[in-house]
Structure formats: structure tokens, C-alpha cells
């Protein structure tokens with residue numbers, strides 16, 4: 001496995017050398033990326049010698065006499081598109097020490113140098129270990145940037161407290177190298193806890209044509225289902241996403257199937273269900289479809305009465321076909337009696353879990369980037385406070401990993 005280790009400008013930059021070594025001891029290949037400021041504190045050659053890998057020090061290619069080599073390792077050897085290939089090849093991005101300026105760049109999505117561009121370009125887990133002066137650490141701007149990064153799923157290894165290089169005492173000292181290594185291991189292993197699972201996710205709305213122009217549909221954006229698919233992929237699962245029409249760009253997955261109507265979604269899900277070890281039905285399937293579909297555009301002459309008939313309940317059908325060991329998860333968007341309605345669906349559709357939320361609450365659900373709700377299982381109820389959909393996807397997958405562990409655990413009888 002490969003880790004990109006970002007080193008930014010702080011006195012603690014020298015500790016990154018020890019970190020690089022320790023990560024290598026754990027079997028990781030380490031690719032060091034240094035900011036300009038970091039190079040004021042430590043020379044790239046130190047890292048080139050330790051890792052045996054080229055050290056990336058600038059954004060654009062510049063192979064000249066300033067390139068320094070140590071054995072086979074070249075200290076400066078960059079390329080203008082390298083951030084993309086590095087971004088795709090790494091299993092984690094670790095930044096230690098991370099300065100206040102680096103946190104700000106990451107939080108704002110500024111691609112000003114190789115490291116901040118790499119942060120934007122990678123979908124691998126990101127772990128940052130900040131180090132700075134105590135007042136900079138406590139500043140509302142830094143704390144807001146940290147909150148943004150946490151919300152986006154970045155792991156923050158909190159700094160320790162003590163005497164700081166600036167002469168002050170307080171929080172801001174780079175966490176112990178041991179602690180950073182533990183955080184990296186936890187994140188990288190956690191990120192593979194769905195390896196071996198074949199996950200089938202449905203997302204978005206379905207659209208039922210009234211005529212060639214109009215349709216019956218709903219407000220689903222598809223964001224929750226896409227977030228689940230992306231998070232599951234990152235955690236090592238083989239992922240198939242069956243999506244109704246959305247404005248989203250499909251994440252890099254094993255299979256992406258685009259559908260429009262409920263009938264098409266049903267066919268796509270049934271075809272793939274037997275192979276799936278976990279199926280998550282996030283889609284907001286249209287509950288009704290026009291009884292008759294006009295082949296010509298209906299003219300605006302007088303009033304129009306549409307007869308709607310119920311669509312097939314895809315999830316209920318999957319529930320009736322499930323094999324032992326397969327996990328099946330539904331969603332329930334409710335506007336009242338959220339938990340009792342959702343529990344009814346959990347039982348009726350033979351599900352292992354149902355994620356329910358109150359869509360009448362402002363700021364969450366449908367087209368929002370945020371969500372909140374509860375995960376209900378036969379004997380548990382997990383509250384999910386308001387958070388980003390990607391974070392919520394992580395909580396849902398955590399609950400499924402726990403369900404899987406329960407299935408595997410030997411039954412204890414008294």
C-alpha cells in the first residue's frame with residue numbers, strides 16, 4: 001500500500017522523517033510531498049534517502065541541475081500532471097505537520113501547490129496532524145477550517161499540549177509519531193472493511209412518462225445513494241450503482257447502470273440481486289405510474305385527469321427473494337410518525353435495516369448535501385445527527401459491518 005506524506009512548513013517538519021520511517025516499517029511505500037515552506041526546515045534529500053523514492057517539491061516539471069540525488073532517489077522531479085497519477089495511486093494522504101495555512105487551503109479547496117492540488121484530486125482517506133502556535137490553533141478561523149475538514153471525512157490527529165517552539169505553552173504541538181501511525185492504520189484498515197462484499201446500491205428518482213415530454217417523478221437528487229456507493233468503494237467493496245436520472249457525475253465504481261423508469265430499475269436490480277451480498281435501496285422510487293402513456297404530446301385543451309396506478313414495490317420483491325446471508329437495507333422518507341412508519345416497512349419488506357428521516361425538516365434530505373435520521377434494525381436504533389451525506393454514508397456502512405459481525409458471531413444460548 002502506498003501513502004503520500006505531505007510535509008508542510010513548521011519546526012515539527014523534522015518529525016516527519018521519523019513518521020516516514022515508521023510508516024515504512026508498517027509496510028507502506030511512502031511518497032513524500034513537500035511544500036516550499038517545509039523545505040526551509042528540512043531538505044528533501046533527507047526524505048529521498050529515507051524512503052528511496054523521489055520527493056515531490058514543486059508543481060511543475062523542472063529537471064535541472066538543482067535536482068539532487070541520493071543513490072537511486074531523486075529529490076526534486078515533478079511533473080505538471082503528476083498530481084493526478086499520485087492521487088489515483090495512493091491508499092491514504094497523510095499530512096504531518098499540517099500548518100494553519102495548509103488547513104485553510106484544504107478547507108477552501110485552493111489548489112495552490114502540489115500538496116493542496118493532491119488533496120483535491122485524491123479520493124483516498126486523508127489524515128492530517130496539525131502543528132502550530134497555540135493562538136493560531138485556537139483561532140476561530142482555524143477551528144472553522146478543522147470543522148469543515150472533519151465534516152468532509154478528514155481524520156484530524158489532535159495536537160498535544162506543552163512547550164511550543166515559539167516559546168509559548170499550550171495546544172499546538174504535533175501529536176506523537178505513534179499516535180499518527182495508529183490513526184493512519186485505523187483509517188486504512190477501516191477503509192478496507194468491506195473488502196469481499198459485493199454491494200448493490202440504487203439511487204435517485206425514477207420517472208414515469210405521461211407522454212413524450214412530461215413525467216411523474218419526485219425531488220430526489222441521488223446524492224445519498226451516490227455517497228453510499230462512493231464510501232463503500234473506498235472501503236474495499238465491489239460496488240454496482242443503479243441510478244435513476246440525476247445531475248450527478250457517477251463516482252468511479254465497478255459498475256454504473258443508468259435507468260429512467262421504475263420498471264427499468266426493477267429489471268436492473270433483479271438481474272443483479274442474486275450476486276449482491278448487500279443491497280441498499282436508496283432510490284426514491286416513483287410510487288405511481290400513469291395507467292396509460294400517451295405516445296403523442298398531450299395538448300392543453302381543457303382540464304386533464306390522470307389515472308395513476310401503483311408501481312411494483314422493488315424492495316418488497318427483493319425482500320421476498322433474499323437468500324441467507326444477504327443483507328437488505330431500505331430507506332424511508334417520512335413526514336410524520338417517522339419511526340413507527342419506518343418500523344412497519346422494516347418488517348413488511350423483510351429488511352435487516354431501514355434508514356429513516358423526516359423530510360419535512362428544513363436543510364436536510366432531498367437536494368441538500370446534508371442529512372440526519374435514524375438507522376433501525378430489528379433490535380436497535382441508531383440516531384444520526386445532522387451531518388454531510390458522505391459522513392452519513394459512513395455511519396450506515398458502519399452499521400452494516402456491525403450487522404455482518406453479528407451474523408458471523410456464534411449464537412449463545414443460555
Ligand code: CTP
Pocket residue numbers: 262281282283284285286287311312313314315316329330331332333345
Ligand atoms: N421502494 C421500492 N419500490 C417502490 C417504492 C419504494 O423499492 N415502488 C423502496 C424505496 O427505495 C425505499 C423503501 O422502499 O427503500 C421505502 O420507500 P417509501 O416510498 O418510503 O415506502 P413505500 O413502501 O412506498 O410507502 P409509502 O410511500 O406509502 O410511505
